[in-house]
Amino acid sequence: MRKSNSFFYSFLSTPLGTAIIGWQNDLLAAFVLPQPTPEEAFQYFQSYHLPHHDSFILETKSPWLDLSDKVNAYFSGEKVMFSEPIIINQFPDYTRQILDITKNIPWGEVKTYQQVAQLSSQKRAYRAVGQALHRNPIPLIIPCHRVIAKNSLGGFGYGLNWKLRLLTLENIHL
DNA sequence: TCCGTATTGAGGC
DNA sequence: GCCTCAATACGGA
Numbered sequence: 001m002r003k004s005n006s007f008f009y010s011f012l013s014t015p016l017g018t019a020i021i022g023w024q025n026d027l028l029a030a031f032v033l034p035q036p037t038p039e040e041a042f043q044y045f046q047s048y049h050l051p052h053h054d055s056f057i058l059e060t061k062s063p064w065l066d067l068s069d070k071v072n073a074y075f076s077g078e079k080v081m082f083s084e085p086i087i088i089n090q091f092p093d094y095t096r097q098i099l100d101i102t103k104n105i106p107w108g109e110v111k112t113y114q115q116v117a118q119l120s121s122q123k124r125a126y127r128a129v130g131q132a133l134h135r136n137p138i139p140l141i142i143p144c145h146r147v148i149a150k151n152s153l154g155g156f157g158y159g160l161n162w163k164l165r166l167l168t169l170e171n172i173h174l
Numbered sequence: 175t176c177c178g179t180a181t182t183g184a185g186g187c
Numbered sequence: 188g189c190c191t192c193a194a195t196a197c198g199g200a
Contacts (some may be wrong), residue, residue: 094197113181117196128197130180135198147180155180163180 007053009045010062011038014072020045021062022137024053027087028064030137033158034075044158048137051090074140077169079107082141091135097121098132105146108170112150130155140166148174 009022009030018038022030022045030048035041062068064084074080088099101119105111113126122128133144134157145166148154153174156163167174 092198117181122196124182124194125196126181127179127195128181131178131197132180134180144180149181151182153180157180160180 005053006055006057007050008057008059008062010059011041012062012068012071014068014075016075017041019071021064021067022048022050023063024051024087026063026085028084028138028141029087031139031141033139033162049090049135050137051087071140075169079170081107084141086138086141088137088142091132094120094122094125094128095132095135098129099136099142102133102136102144102147103142105143107143108172110146110148110167110172113147113154114150116147146170 005024007022007024007029009020012019012021014034017034017036018041019034020030020032020041021028029051030045032041032044035044067084070080070082086103088096091099097120098116101116113129116129117123117126129147133147134155136142136144139145139158145156145163153160153163
């Protein structure tokens with residue numbers, strides 16, 4: 001019988017609330033920003049478009065022992081780089097391309113939707129960039145909050161307040 | 175096919 | 188500045 005591919009997840013307590021880390025085959029696949037309750041965090045988790053899996057398995061710890069420390073350090077304003085290997089192969093080519101480009105935006109820097117489009121194979125697809133980022137299942141690690149509109153903040157799946165808070169943590173003021 | 179975007183730029187006021 | 192409106196590429200139904 002074929003080995004089932006399970007999707008693992010783990011709750012993570014932070015000063016801002018309960019977050020969720022999700023992974024498959026030791027590849028990071030999901031992250032939920034801290035929520036007031038685990039139930040709310042799990043709702044976000046369930047709404048994600050995740051890689052194909054047969055079952056969910058709740059673990060007490062993620063495979064990345066220092067990831068929770070890094071997340072907490074990030075929320076306390078430290079310059080943190082996330083380099084954990086990720087899996088996003090559930091998405092079409094262009095979406096993956098956009099998420100890859102976005103993952104490479106360093107801490108403390110921002111790009112516009114247009115700039116990201118110009119780095120991709122479709123230089124005028126700035127609207128598709130927004131669509132792709134909206135589906136990002138690994139916020140923070142794929143720093144979609146660092147992509148803004150040319151003359152405004154743009155949008156954010158968790159609400160613009162979250163986007164503003166994350167950018168403020170990185171000393172970016174608009 | 176058609177439709178809705180986490181966009182952009184131009185034009186009118 | 189703040190409206191509209193059209194151009195535009197992608198992905199889901």
